[in-house]
Amino acid sequence: MDDHQPLTSLDEWEEDLLRRYPPPTAPATAADGSARYRDYSAATVRPTVRRFYELNHRHQTLDFVRAKRAEYLGLGRMRMGIWEAMEYLNQLVDESDPDLELPQIEHLLQTAEAIRHAGRPDWYVLTGLIHDLGKILCLWGEPQWAVVGDTFPVGCRFSETIVFHEFFAANPDAERAEYQTDLGIYAAGCGLDQVLLSWGHDEYLYHVVRRHLPPPALAMIRYHSCYPVHREGAYDRLLTAADRGLLAWVRDFNQFDLYTKRDERMDVAALRPSYEALIARYFPPTLAW
Numbered sequence: 001m002d003d004h005q006p007l008t009s010l011d012e013w014e015e016d017l018l019r020r021y022p023p024p025t026a027p028a029t030a031a032d033g034s035a036r037y038r039d040y041s042a043a044t045v046r047p048t049v050r051r052f053y054e055l056n057h058r059h060q061t062l063d064f065v066r067a068k069r070a071e072y073l074g075l076g077r078m079r080m081g082i083w084e085a086m087e088y089l090n091q092l093v094d095e096s097d098p099d100l101e102l103p104q105i106e107h108l109l110q111t112a113e114a115i116r117h118a119g120r121p122d123w124y125v126l127t128g129l130i131h132d133l134g135k136i137l138c139l140w141g142e143p144q145w146a147v148v149g150d151t152f153p154v155g156c157r158f159s160e161t162i163v164f165h166e167f168f169a170a171n172p173d174a175e176r177a178e179y180q181t182d183l184g185i186y187a188a189g190c191g192l193d194q195v196l197l198s199w200g201h202d203e204y205l206y207h208v209v210r211r212h213l214p215p216p217a218l219a220m221i222r223y224h225s226c227y228p229v230h231r232e233g234a235y236d237r238l239l240t241a242a243d244r245g246l247l248a249w250v251r252d253f254n255q256f257d258l259y260t261k262r263d264e265r266m267d268v269a270a271l272r273p274s275y276e277a278l279i280a281r282y283f284p285p286t287l288a289w
């Protein structure tokens with residue numbers, strides 16, 4: 001195991017999210033009476049996931065986030081279309097056991113199909129289709145802790161609602177008094193748009209697609225991993241009224257992202273034509289990545 005890549009696959013982080021945020025319909029106890037889903041204790045977390053958060057919380061500093069933004073947000077790496085990016089991302093599965101893991105493209109299609117079946121608008125379905133494409137950062141050598149994991153504001157006090165909050169003790173920003181006030185480097189009510197979040201796949205993809213989708217879609221993409229904000233209600237002091245409205249969309253999206261993973265395989269070839277047509281309604285043939 002590479003110590004900087006502790007997860008056996010990126011999906012391991014998302015499986016752990018289900019422990020903290022179980023489906024609303026899930027029974028609280030298993031048939032034998034033991035706690036089944038509502039398990040918030042850190043004791044049951046897999047060592048790989050624990051190590052992942054240890055690295056994430058230690059290394060995601062304000063300086064690190066600024067450096068990654070400078071490195072990636074010029075979008076000068078390559079040009080490719082949305083479907084091409086889905087196939088590119090799909091290479092990720094080759095690194096773990098393809099028999100155990102659902103290919104990334106199938107998670108995207110499952111999410112999109114669930115949104116479509118729920119009768120949401122076409123731009124929303126498209127958002128489901130693309131929301132994790134930022135994970136291609138992994139293919140460019142970024143460590144797992146800089147691609148996935150719950151995101152959180154940097155440059156102000158780390159909320160105690162952030163999972164494994166204790167690991168922030170090793171973050172150099174914890175020693176910087178100016179970053180550890182309620183507002184830190186921000187002004188009250190400045191808006192989420194002004195807040196620097198820990199670096200990962202959400203923010204990167206937002207910059208790739210920002211000119212092509214409506215504001216609720218962009219919020220879903222940009223904040224879907226920001227559980228401290230959209231699920232825990234932390235950092236409300238930084239938000240605007242408009243942000244609070246957009247976060248309602250992010251929470252609506254979250255159910256499709258978290259609770260639609262199934263082992264049942266998707267017929268990618270059969271679904272492709274209708275999704276290519278949907279992509280073409282909103283996106284040009286290629287985008288800058």
Ligand SMILES: [Fe+2]
Pocket residue numbers: 131132201224225
């Ligand atoms: Fe994601």
Ligand SMILES: [Fe+2]
Pocket residue numbers: 107131132257
């Ligand atoms: Fe996802």
